[in-house]
Amino acid sequence: MKELFVIMVSAVLVDNVVLSQFKGICPFLGVSKKMRNSVGMGAAVIFVMICATLVTYPVYKFMLLPFGVEYLKTIAFILVIALFVQMVEIILKKLIPPLYKALGVYLPLITTNCAVLAVTITNIDEEYTLAQSITNALGTGLGFTLALLLFSGVRSRIEDSDIPETFKGVPATLIAASIVSLSFMGFSGLF
Numbered sequence: 001m002k003e004l005f006v007i008m009v010s011a012v013l014v015d016n017v018v019l020s021q022f023k024g025i026c027p028f029l030g031v032s033k034k035m036r037n038s039v040g041m042g043a044a045v046i047f048v049m050i051c052a053t054l055v056t057y058p059v060y061k062f063m064l065l066p067f068g069v070e071y072l073k074t075i076a077f078i079l080v081i082a083l084f085v086q087m088v089e090i091i092l093k094k095l096i097p098p099l100y101k102a103l104g105v106y107l108p109l110i111t112t113n114c115a116v117l118a119v120t121i122t123n124i125d126e127e128y129t130l131a132q133s134i135t136n137a138l139g140t141g142l143g144f145t146l147a148l149l150l151f152s153g154v155r156s157r158i159e160d161s162d163i164p165e166t167f168k169g170v171p172a173t174l175i176a177a178s179i180v181s182l183s184f185m186g187f188s189g190l191f
Contacts (some may be wrong), residue, residue, distance in 0.1 A: 004135045007128075010191050011139025017115045018147040019184040024115030028147060029173060031106065038152040041106045042145025046138065048088070048110050049119050052081050053137040056120040057130055077120045085111045115144055151180055 015021060018028045024045075031041045056077045064070045089107045092100040100107075110116060119140045123133035154176050163172055 004132065006191055007132055007135045008139040008142075011136050012143040012146060013184070013187040014190050016143040016147060016184050016187075017118060017140050018144055019181045020188070021118065022181075023118045024113050024144060027106075027109050027113055028144075028151065029177065031109070032148050032151040032155055035149065035152045035156075037106075038145070038148035040103055041109070042141070042148050044103055044106050044110055045113065045116065045144050046141030048081070048085060049116055049137040049141040049144075050134060051088075052077075052084055052116055052120055053123060053133050055080050055084060057123065057133050060124050073121065073124060074117070077117055081116055081120070082111045115140065147180075151177065154180055 011017075017023050018025065027041055027045075031037050059076055059080060060070065060073055064073055064076060085107060089100070092103070092107070119137050122140075123136055126132075126136075128136060155173065158172050158176055167175070
């Protein structure tokens with residue numbers, strides 16, 4: 001139980017996928033303009049990370065490893081993630097159209113989010129058990145969501161601030177992202 005707690009806290013704070021590892025930056029910068037969008041993207045990413053872990057773990061353990069083709073894990077995981085996201089998109093479109101419309105472009109963006117691929121590969125590289133892998137996926141998803149929510153708050157403050165014309169837009173956003181990332185450096189060495 002203690003080991004799962006350490007994995008969870010480490011994934012959320014110490015090794016935050018966005019602010020410490022700098023993965024998933026595109027959706028971090030693109031979706032974090034509004035709090036509502038950040039929540040939607042964060043929830044979708046958490047769901048996909050957990051489900052991708054549930055699928056890629058047995059694919060690696062029972063298909064790639066026994067046949068000695070573990071070097072194909074990246075390709076196999078990308079295919080699994082892409083297929084899974086497409087399946088989720090089709091199911092949501094058919095069964096829950098309001099949720100599908102609310103998520104809009106966020107679902108296809110998850111396929112190209114390298115944070116989702118990173119969590120599945122990390123689970124294998126760290127030789128986590130299935131329970132540890134799911135914990136890591138949940139923690140990474142929560143860390144991703146935390147980064148989005150924090151940065152959407154920062155971006156709303158930037159829009160209300162009187163900043164020089166030269167820094168408006170992308171420069172101010174990148175400077176703010178670097179400062180938020182620096183704040184997470186304080187968690188390094190926690191575990």
